[in-house]
Amino acid sequence: MASSKRRPERRQEPLSRERIVAAAVGLLDTVGESGLTFRALAERLATGPGAIYWHVTGKTELLVAAIDAVIAPALAGDDTGTTPREAIRALALGVFDAIDAHPWVGTTLAQLPRTGQSPMLRVFERVGRQVRALHVPEAAQFTAASALLSYILGVAGQNAANTRAARPDTDRTEFLDAVASAWGELDPDEYPFTRDVAGQLREHDDRAEFLAGIDLILTGITAGRTRS
């Protein structure tokens, strides 16, 4: 009786956008994209599903907010004191790591338009600034930044697809081994290249591979510079 007065048993913090988004991220991380349900979310927050709609307009907004929360650290880095090339690599790796830690981001991020308050726009801006710092000619800056962004998004999607395709109890190397074996048994007439390259898949490092792709594009971006 005494306790009910000043200490509210702390069993029910008020609902808030932050608590909802945090719970959503937790759900996505543990149960995956299909696990994010208004009912499951409501249960985690000890309310009814309708309560969530007072703080959030719908599932899309919830998903964007979740992505934003997870991608934010990658954009928090300080670019001063590094070369633009290093800054782009660090930024790209930050996004890659965020997606690697939260595979559901890859699936959704690539589908967000580069408009409004989209996290996409923030990544684009960061990439673009460094492209400019590389002294890419004005007219080519948009193309260069877009290409880098598209590549990052493409890898993100592939990564998410691989995570989903892998049995939940297998780790990365096991999965790569399985894919490599499957590739190795493909029809040599139909898939000569994939077959031959299967071996490289076995000893490859997703992160290093991703970075190698970034470097490829960076090389392409800066290669033409001396000619202009």
Added chain:
Amino acid sequence: MASSKRRPERRQEPLSRERIVAAAVGLLDTVGESGLTFRALAERLATGPGAIYWHVTGKTELLVAAIDAVIAPALAGDDTGTTPREAIRALALGVFDAIDAHPWVGTTLAQLPRTGQSPMLRVFERVGRQVRALHVPEAAQFTAASALLSYILGVAGQNAANTRAARPDTDRTEFLDAVASAWGELDPDEYPFTRDVAGQLREHDDRAEFLAGIDLILTGITAGRTRS
């Protein structure tokens, strides 16, 4: 009475995988990804939803088959008599055009694993063969082909996102204008790059932009060659 004997009124062709997939593509093209429903599909085919499951294991398989049908023409091209560089450009453009004509492909394609009988694997193989024809060193072939593929997928996803973000009644230029205006009004302290680059967006051509990105990567791939 006479007609019911030899001419079966032709009102009910038997169901088949091809008919189902064709109807699915039609539904996706007209009503979009959210319009592909087993109930809607059944209605189009004049049956119950359960009938479809006799020919197709589930929605995932249906989606993959639909993508396959739409992407196939892009892979049918003949590569003989062109340079590898031209072959890669043509292949990439083929995929781009297929996705542009069927925006729902972009959303889903990027999420398919590069395994089994996935259309992804077929695109990868085609890209890879031309990478090899470019005389890229063995160890770098996987990276080069993967980078090209990831870029293509990334653009595909962005394209689909843009199509979805655009009001259904606006055309491409109207949409780009709207985005460019929005970018132009961004906070100059937070989005200096995006703001400045907004103008380039207005007069840009998606297809040309896409190809420019491919060229960037191709340049990156071939740039190091003379050094090795």
Added chain:
DNA sequence: ACCTGAACACCGTTCAAGT
């Protein structure tokens, strides 16, 4: 062998009613 369609176990979202 192939089709039918009711039924199951879910969804996102709304909204009257409560505090």
Added chain:
DNA sequence: ACCTGAACACCGTTCAAGT
């Protein structure tokens, strides 16, 4: 102002029953 939870209009998938 904020929460509740039943209700609405859907889903994908299954499966007994039909032909």
